[in-house]
Amino acid sequence: MTVSGRLVALLAVGVVPIVWLGELYDSAYAVLLGWLGLMVVLVVVDLVLAASPRRLAVDRTVPARVRLGETVASTLYLTNTGRRTLRAVVRDAWQPSAGASTTRSPVVIPRGERRAITIALTPFRRGERRTERVTVRSFGPLGLAARQATLRAPGRIRVLPPFNARKHLPSRLARLRELDGRASVMIRGQGTEFDSLREYVRGDDVRSIDWRATARHSDVMVRTWRPERDRRVVIVIDTGRTQAARIDDEPRIDTSFESALLLAALATRAGDRVDLVAYDRRLRGRVHGASGPELLSRMVDVMAPIEPDLIEMDWTAVPGLVRQVTTQRSLVVLLTAIDAPGISRELMSIVPQLTRNHLVVVASVTDPDVVAGVLERGDRDEVYRAAAAERALLDVARVTTVLKRYGADVITAAPADLPPALADRYIALKAAGRL
């Protein structure tokens, strides 16, 4: 049970009769006792007349998924199965990061009726957001005291990665379309396939004229080529401890997710098959054999609950994982953090195994703070800071050099720039027919 502010106010009002009657009849103590007794009686009457908060059936509808930053409505249905009218304040105990617009709603439910309480959820963290309980505070007719009970009513909503990088998608798709149907000589070779025949227009390379087709038609025909389709793209996301670090107030893993989503969206439109593996020392998530819109929905679903673990990434298992996905030559994208050589030693040791069969791209976030720190040399502390920043960049450069020597492609960029940079590299590789 609990009491309301109304009871506190009413108790305080007791000062008036105590002073007044106490002056008149010199019986302040008796008045005090009488007032307190009256309050106790009122509270007991109120509690007895309050509807039981336990006689309440709870049901809820919550959308299964929401993208981070968006708002959805969650509805709680309360049915009064008791005999009295329920006047209550209801708390739906969502986790704080579910971003509920309110967790306390006043409600009046006559006997046998049902009410819906709709609140807006604007989650501000990725992952699974839950509510386990509904607490009902049922006030009596006087509103002085309330009976309180907590009811089990679990609900959950999966908060998907925001995929802010989708704003880069239209421009990249447009560039991808430009690749199709380009005159053959530009890109003809390994990694391109025959697309169609069309009439010769001025400016086409004469070497792309298909003479046999020209003989069959009355016009001069040229062959066009398009990038080879049905290539495989394997995205490996490191979920180890280095991915927990925040750069520009975004954990590295979120940048990795954004990059992976943009690349997957692009690659599936280009007709390639995309597989996703999230791994640290155990398989954290995997998407295999999906394509089109289903691919992205499955990817965000898999990514949603993944938080970086505070353990070291086990790179030695990665070649095996890639082999499980495909033995075909494919584009392997490793989304990780390139740090000092000591930390990245394992990564460097397995890259040759991958480059033997696959085209490997390593994508890593660089810290804009470090890059900016290099040029700030105002005072003593800033010069030392610049030296430390140079040293950090040098470490990254050394790892990058080694990875490039082993045949991997390395992309480093600030968090906001990494997804489009990776997409551009994919398009460049596609255009060059290297896939």
Place this chain on the structure above:
Amino acid sequence: MTAAPPAAPVPPMPSAPAGPGGLVEPVGPVGSGSPGAAAVTASAVAETPRLRTTARRWLFWVVVVVAAVVFAVISVLLTASGAPDAERFSIGSAGPSGSEAVAEVLRQQGVDVVAAGTMAEAVAAVDAADGDATVLFIDPYGYLDDDQLGQVGGLGSELVLVEPGSAELSVFAPAVAPAGAAEEADAVDAGCRLPAAERAGDISRPTATYRMIDAGADSVTCFRSYDDAFGVVQVPGDADAGSGSGSDSGTVTVFGAGDALTNDGVLLRGNAALSLGVLGTHPTLVWYMPTYADVAGGPEPTIGELTPGWVTPVILLLLVVVVAAGVWRGRRFGPVVVENLPVTVRASETMEGRARLYAKQSAHVRALDALRIGTISRLTVALALPRHASVVDVSRAVASVTGLPVDQVHDTLVGALPRSEADLLALSDRLLVLEQAVHRATHDGPPATSSPSG
């Protein structure tokens, strides 16, 4: 392309987000086919234990606390009723300094011993005895003022002052003055013609002695301690002292042998004989020990008496209000919701830490090395030199592009050794200037704003 559409569309969902307090809308009675939820009539499972369960869980402790409180109250009551009255000369006290023994013996001898704590009680007791009473007066704290002392002087037919101070003596027996403590001695002889003293023979050493300053004919001095200091002095009553109810022809006995009245000392030597003889001359003995209630004009009114009667109840009510407000605000609205929060690690922390290490160790050579390597690698890229070009090659290229002397460029890039932090700062600035010069020369435009490539 969207990430994922929400699952099955939810029936009656308002498109606008709910306002504060949520949006409450009636859905209709149970089973009216309202969408979204099937007709539910079973109550939800409550996690809060019922009152009965809670009561059962706490029963043991309630019993323990109640038992402890009852035990404490009972023991306090028992000890309070048997609390010893430790006042000296109190006839209710059986302790060493009390006087119960003397009073009891006198009662056995037929003397009506009446204890009086206030002037009113003393007057009433004397009146009850028709004035034929001995008044024993002990006022070690000096509660009474001169007027009240005068009133005491008029009481009874005989007045016994036990260890009086000079204030009492000046009222009751102006001829007697205190003579300080008695000399060290096991006993003092009576040496006088007072019947009680003669019967006693000798008594233990008196606690206070008195001397006559104006020896009258009827005064008797007994138990001489030294020179003219006596343990007991009897003088005739002062006829001028007030208008008492008793006769004014009584005597005033200044009784310095206080130990003779206590339970502890009454049995020594002739103490018992002396005290019984002095106090037992009349059928009634009023044992008057003034208390605080006798203080002239009554006690000063306390703040408690000055404040109106409703103040304390109002304070109590406000206390109850505070407790109720605490319950109102402090009652938790259901259990706390827990959530695992992510760690917040800024990636640049390692860089900052390394910078602080450099600064702490004043590692200016090492710091400058890092700066120079960075500059040289950027210059190599800017000047399109091979990646493994030596510093000399870079210096030459820079000099040829910018027109600076080769020696100076070489000195900046590798030659000069910093001896202090001032050197470090100067060289760092020179490196930046060099980079800007090369950038200007190669780009023919405004100075570099682009960040160095990682």
